[in-house]
Amino acid sequence: MEQVLLMGNEAIAMGAIRAGVAVVTGYPGTPSTEILETVARKNPGNIYVEWSVNEKSALEVAAGAAYTGLRTMVTMKQVGLNVASDPLMSLAYIGVEGGMVIVVADDPGPISSQTEQDTRHFASFAKLPVFDPSSPEEAYQMIGDAFAYSEKYKTPVLFRPTTRVCHGSASIIFEPAQAASSAGAFVKNPKWTIFPRLSYEKHLQIEDRRPILEADFSSYPCNTLTGSGKRGIATGGISYAYTCEAIQALKECRQCENDVQKNSSDIDYKLFKVSTPHPFPVKLALEFLSGLDEVLVIEELDPVLEKELIFLCGQYHLPVKVFGKLSGHSPQAGENSVEIARKAITKFLKQPNQDEDCRLNLSTLNAKHEDIHNKEESIAEEDQQTVEVIQPEQPALPVRPPVLCAGCPHRASFYAVKKAMKGKKAVFSGDIGCYTLGNASPLEMVDTCLCMGAGITIAQGLHRAEPDTVNFAFIGDSTFFHSGIAGVINAVYNETDIVLIILDNSTTAMTGHQPHPGTGKTMMGNIAEKISIPAVLQALGVKQITTCNPLNLKQAVAAVQDAAAVRGVSAVIFEYPCISIVKPGPQFTVDPEKCSGCKRCIKELGCPAITWKLDKAEIDSALCYGCSLCAQVCSFAAIGGEPV
Amino acid sequence: MNIILAGVGGQGIVLASKVIAQSAMQKGLKVRTAETIGMAQRGGCVVSHVRIGENIHAPLVALKTADLMIGFEPAEAVRALPFLRPQGTVIVSQKAIKPVTASLSAEGYEGKTMLDYLQNNVSRLYIVDSDAVCSVCGSPKVLNTALLGAAAGSGALGFTLTEMETALESVLPVKLLSMNIQALWAGAQNIEEGNICV
DSSP states (O other), rough: OEEEEEEEHHHHHHHHHTTOOEEEEEEOOOOTTTHHHHHTTTTTSSSSSOOOSSHHHHHHHHHHHHHOOEEEEEEEEEEEEEEEEEHHHHHHOOOSSSSSEEEEOSSSOOOSSOOOOOHHHHHHHOOOOOOOOOSSHHHHHHHHHHHHHHHHSOOOOOOOOHHHHHSSEEEEEEEOOOOOOOOOOOOOOOOSSOHHHHHHHHHHHHHHHHHHHHHHTTTTTEEEEEEEEEEHHHHHHHHHHHHHHHHHHHHHHHHHHHHHHOOOOOOOOOEEEEEEOOOOOOOHHHHHHTSEEEEEEOOSSSSSSHHHHHHHHTTTTTOOOEEEEETSOOOOOSSSOOOHHHHHHHHTTOOOOOTTTSOOOOGTTOOOOOOOTTTTTTTHHHHHTTTSEEEEEEOOOOOOOOOOOOOOOOHHHHHHHHHHHSSEEEEOOOOOOOOGGGSSSTOOOSSBOOOOHHHHHHHHEEEEHHHTSEEEEEEEEEHIIIHHHHHHHHHHHHHOOOOEEEEOOSSSSTOBBBHHHTTTOTTTTTBBOOOOOHHHHHHHTEEEEEETTTTSHHHHHHHHHHHTOOSSSSEOOOEEEOOGOOOOOOOEETTTTOOOOOOOOHHHOOTTEEEETTTTEOOOTTTTOOHHHHHOOTOOOEEESSOO | OEEEEEEESSHHHHHHHHHHOOOHHHHHEEEEEOOOOOOGGGGSSSEEEEESSSOOOOOOOTTEEEEEEEESSSSHHHGGGGGGEEEEEEEEESSSOHHHHHHHSSSSSOOHHHHHHHHHSSSEEEEOOOOHHHHTTTTGGHHHHHHHHHHHTTTTOOHHHHHHHHHHHHHHHHHHHHHHHHHHHHHOOOOOTTTOOO
């Protein structure tokens, strides 16, 4: 037993290993990726781990293994569950033999996602239990509970950490791992084959199970009820941590105030922590609501706990007012913080906001002690300002949006397409990955981006409306395998003119360089057969397929021009590895004698390694990867170095 | 104790926060950290939160409660300044990293403006001549350990350089160790030589 610093995702992985997980599958996605990577790294040797081609495949592989009695875990981010929702909905009916935990990481903010969707809704939609850990150490314990409940009720369960739990680290007391569960064996039985008649029976069973689970979860030790009084605070997940800190600060504030004023009255409140938002721990919730006048709910994303409590108040005719997102007492979007919790709780408990002398100063939030019933005031707007508080004398801060790395081959690919299409009517559909950053100035080469694999099909829709436009679809190698291939088949089959640009950097870059079917490596460390993207495209009937190095600008532009002239589906595969997986080439430098100061390199490429010093361009040696693109763009041959 | 590490994606901030956490755990202290990972880190603003001690629930440092802020870049230090408590300490790298947007626009931005602002608004400020330290050590990649050395050297971090060295040994791969230990001490020395301290 030692104290180690574990990231929440590592804690989930270690907890799953301890619980005897035997099969782990997933698809990378921030903030979930490190869970599966940790299982692979710490594999005691008897766990099968795979990056599946997408979340749907991952869930199905894990389900198959769970049919045999093995404990299995699937990992993905919240939007990944949309892809896996088809098997999820049916599996909820079919059930499992071994414990199966589907870890879906939500991303309030969002910090690195397309949506702020709330997986707790998916749990109630699919009628599956969901666990919501509030810290890495709780996640470490709770993942084991999730396996146990899954096995007890023979159902897959969801496990939903959020970014600050996933990517927060904590010193955790570590316990030795258990042995993996025994070998699985599939027992043939009609119950594994979904049919309307079976679905009807299963639906009834699931509905019968709900009140049983509601009662069971009411005594689950991670659902807690403490305190007393007429007011109650309900919370869960990471918001529980913020609530604890806010209350702690408020108490300290009261103490120093009481030392001065002697008008002490203790802060009375009940605190209800919900770790299983579905099925809701009804018995415990009723105990919480009993005797209360008012409840404040502090939660992120959607008002899930708030609606459950309002529902119970209606069902049981309880005269309790419930405040939260629906009533405008907490922000509708974005992530919570100690400040947000503190402000809401201070108002709710009708505590004076004496912040100046206290540890937690909220003057920047313009927090005023106002009636809790005042709905007019929107906390959400003020919260936008919590981090970047503009003080009068503060100098203007540079905007620093995320950009493609210096030397990124995607920059060269985008630039080649831009050059090739100059003056032509063209629309550029993008997709999900590092290359979404091609949207930034000065490239501005992402006109649309929707979800994984959608660029290829959105381009087809655009083309149906405007046949005189050249419609490009950019997609990365990992995304191509994830959900791009079906879109290509659709275009070939329906004879739609699109130009596919495959940005093949030999890895899944955005999430931290995971292998995929095109890399020939697996998470078990095996060397697998590489699946060739050109061969796949050829088999699908794509008419013209060109593979080229994007860092050779002339060739790249010519390849794009040729592809754009083809009727039907054509493809250019830009092959060059991500800078993070290859050694940098010899660096390039600007000859100040030759540099005319035209800024062409900066204005055309937007490479973070090229900066402007006095009246000349300069290349930052700490950032340059020697891609040579700037040298090819310079009109004055002022940039030198080794050609690639 | 609350520590904020602010800078730009790719500067080694996540690793620096790990080293601080390791130093704390070596002394039997409890730690929480929060990092920026994913899309936001590609050249964007990155803030790591490190919290040391008992009774800490949240991974994020609340505004105006950071005892120490390590700024890996002048403008990012200014941006993260609302986290600093009154009388808190700031260690900041002198070298500005200009974003592409600043190079594209006419205005640009100067690191000196940011450093001047910090001097006027921070009671304990240490400016580290990071270029000098990095060139002594032979690599721009040791900026993070150099700043940790400066923070330890200033006394604001609460760990000795020897304790930090032990932490580096358990966090870094062997081949990078000697260069980083050199940077650690060089960073501390840079502070002692009193480049600029308000």
